[in-house]
Amino acid sequence: MSFVDINRVNILPNRRPLNDQKVAELMDSIKANGLLNPITLDQNLNLVAGLHRLTACKLIGFKEIECHIITCEDKDHARLAEIDENLIRSELDALERSELWLERDRILERMGLRAKVGDNQFTQRGGEILSPPPKTTLELAQEIGYTERTLQYGKQIAKNIVPEVKEMIKGTPIAKSTSALLKVARAGSKERQEAEQAEIAAQEAKAQQKTAELEKQKKLAAQAREKQKQLQLIAVQNAIAQKEAKESSKSTQRVSKNIKTDEIQIQTDEVWILDRHMIYCGDTTDEDFIQLLPSNAALAIAPPSCSWKHDYLINEAHVVAVMCREGSIYNLCKCSQMPFRFELVIGNIYTAIFCQEPLLKPNHHPDIEGIEGIVSYLISFFTKPGSFVIIPSIGHGEALIACERLRRICFAGDEDPKRVKEAILRCQRWTGKQATRA
Numbered sequence: 001m002s003f004v005d006i007n008r009v010n011i012l013p014n015r016r017p018l019n020d021q022k023v024a025e026l027m028d029s030i031k032a033n034g035l036l037n038p039i040t041l042d043q044n045l046n047l048v049a050g051l052h053r054l055t056a057c058k059l060i061g062f063k064e065i066e067c068h069i070i071t072c073e074d075k076d077h078a079r080l081a082e083i084d085e086n087l088i089r090s091e092l093d094a095l096e097r098s099e100l101w102l103e104r105d106r107i108l109e110r111m112g113l114r115a116k117v118g119d120n121q122f123t124q125r126g127g128e129i130l131s132p133p134p135k136t137t138l139e140l141a142q143e144i145g146y147t148e149r150t151l152q153y154g155k156q157i158a159k160n161i162v163p164e165v166k167e168m169i170k171g172t173p174i175a176k177s178t179s180a181l182l183k184v185a186r187a188g189s190k191e192r193q194e195a196e197q198a199e200i201a202a203q204e205a206k207a208q209q210k211t212a213e214l215e216k217q218k219k220l221a222a223q224a225r226e227k228q229k230q231l232q233l234i235a236v237q238n239a240i241a242q243k244e245a246k247e248s249s250k251s252t253q254r255v256s257k258n259i260k261t262d263e264i265q266i267q268t269d270e271v272w273i274l275d276r277h278m279i280y281c282g283d284t285t286d287e288d289f290i291q292l293l294p295s296n297a298a299l300a301i302a303p304p305s306c307s308w309k310h311d312y313l314i315n316e317a318h319v320v321a322v323m324c325r326e327g328s329i330y331n332l333c334k335c336s337q338m339p340f341r342f343e344l345v346i347g348n349i350y351t352a353i354f355c356q357e358p359l360l361k362p363n364h365h366p367d368i369e370g371i372e373g374i375v376s377y378l379i380s381f382f383t384k385p386g387s388f389v390i391i392p393s394i395g396h397g398e399a400l401i402a403c404e405r406l407r408r409i410c411f412a413g414d415e416d417p418k419r420v421k422e423a424i425l426r427c428q429r430w431t432g433k434q435a436t437r438a
Contacts, residue, residue, distance in 0.1 A: 001038055003064045009039070009054060010046045012078075016086070016096070018055060026056035038066040040085060042078050045069075049085030076107050083107075094157070095166065095175040101151055102158035153182055160185040160192060162225070165232040172236075173243055180239040187235035187363050188228030195224035230360055237381050238362040244406065245368045245377035264424060264435065266417040271438040274427055277400060279435070280413035281420045284392035285309040289413050290316070297411070298387035301378055301399055304332050310392055314338040317390050319382045320354040323374070346374045371395070376402040383408055397423030401430050 029036075035057060039050030047054060048070065057065050072078040083104045086092065092100070146154075161169070161184055174180045198221035205213035266272075269288065272279040280289050293316045300317035302310050304324045313320045320338060322329075329352045333340050338354040342361040345351075347369045353359065368377050375398045379389055383406075391399040391412035400423055403410035414420050424435045 001066055002069055003066055004041070004045060006054070006058060006062050006065045008045050009041065009065070009067075010044070011051065011054075012046055015051055018052065022052050023055050023059070026052055027060055030056055030060060035066055038068050040081065041067045041069050042072040042081075043069060046078060048072070048078055048082045076111055080104065080107050080111075093175045094154075094178045094181055095169060098154035098158040098181070099166075101154045105155060150178075153178060157181045157185045160189075162229045162232060164229060165236060168233065168236055172240060174236060174239050177239075180243075183239060183364065184232050184235040188231035191224045191228035191231065195221045195228065198224060231363070234360045234362055235364075238364065238366065241377045241381035242366050242368060244380040245366070245373040264421060266421040266424070268415070268417060272420075272424060272435045273438050274400075274424060274435040275404070275431065275433050277403060277410040277412065277427075278438075279394065279400070279420060279424060280411075281415070281417050282413065283415045284413040285312075289392070293390055293411050294388045296388065297390045298383040298408075299379060300390035300392070301375060302392050303395075304328055308332060308335045311337050313390060313392070314354055314356060317388075318355065318357075319359070321378050321382070322352045322354070324350045324352060326350050346377060349374050351378065372398045372402065375399045376406065379403060379406055379408055394419055394423045397426040400427045404431055 030053075035053060037050070037053065039053050040048040042048055050067075054065065070081060072081060083100050087097070087100055087104075157178070161181070165184065169175050169181070169184070174184070198217045202214055202217035202221060205211075205217055266281050268282050270281045271292065272281075278292065280292060282288060290312055295316055297317040298319065300310075300313040300320045302313065302320065302322050304322055310320075321344075322332060324332060326348075327350075329343055329350055332352055336354070339356055341353045341355050341359045343350060343352055344362070345365045347366075349371075351374075353361075362381075366377050368374050379399070379402050383389060385407040387408050389399065389403050389408050389410050391410060392414075394400065394412045394414040396419075400410050400412055402408075404427065412423070414423070428435055
């Protein structure tokens, strides 16, 4: 082991971003126990592994740092050593690990140590004898302690998810789930293939100096890539919404002893305020309710009715979701003038989605059970924190609680004072906050 001036250590670009929490934990550990694992440098004092340890030591005030110096023939060897160090030491999520696997694979291929299509263990195409033979996917997987299928899935994730979508995923629970990431990676597969074909055709057109064909293929490739990105963004929204909905349905009811629930008396035409949410008791097809609504709501969720009179919702909310029984969406569309987009089957509930603009439909029907989970899924999928949600039939307060939990603002109503009271009391117990008459 050697010691070097800490300021002489070179940090090359394109490294993983620092995790501030990890640096803070390392600082505490180093102060208490010293630097237990020296950093790794190459012969030119370029950092190979240990950025968090190096940063922690700098912040503590070390002048010198203990290091292990290895000889790297070139940048590929140095990067390969860094990747292997991270795969062994770092607490990586599934997305980070997948990206490192793919990069490692490509480096080995450049170095001639990774078998390619057309190779076998004895020769490459052309009969050139290799020594040692390049490694197969199975051998590479065993080398890093994973199964061949796991490695293949990881590389599929890293290769097929577009960069903008990866940035959106980073830091979310989806980044930790291989199954969720695979669904995102496979979304837009047809469009990805179309883009790849167009890109190959564009290269051929460029080589043949066919300018018009080149521009045509570049445009087709760009359109396909954009569609692929949009489909993957929808897949991410779907995965996040499902996770939030499942957590919502599992959450236990919170009870506050400070709320005087028995004193609430609900009368028709009253408006109640519960924190950020508004609850109206009365006919939600009347102007009295409609005038209370924001005109820029992100979502309205409604049940079907024998005499549907809620077409006004499409003018108040970007998306209207009507929860129906199987077979009733056709009848709903016959009596509604709202633009129907698609049907979502969530658990055993059929939900008709209406919107003035075209919407992309999730590739997979959500695996959610229970009204609370389904309502939470719709809110999470179609809205963002701070969005307005309109609920013209309050039910048992499922949407009201879901909006509170997911940090949305609910405008709810119902003509039955008993249901309104039940929903308010339930939300009060859950939030610990007192509703007041407006």
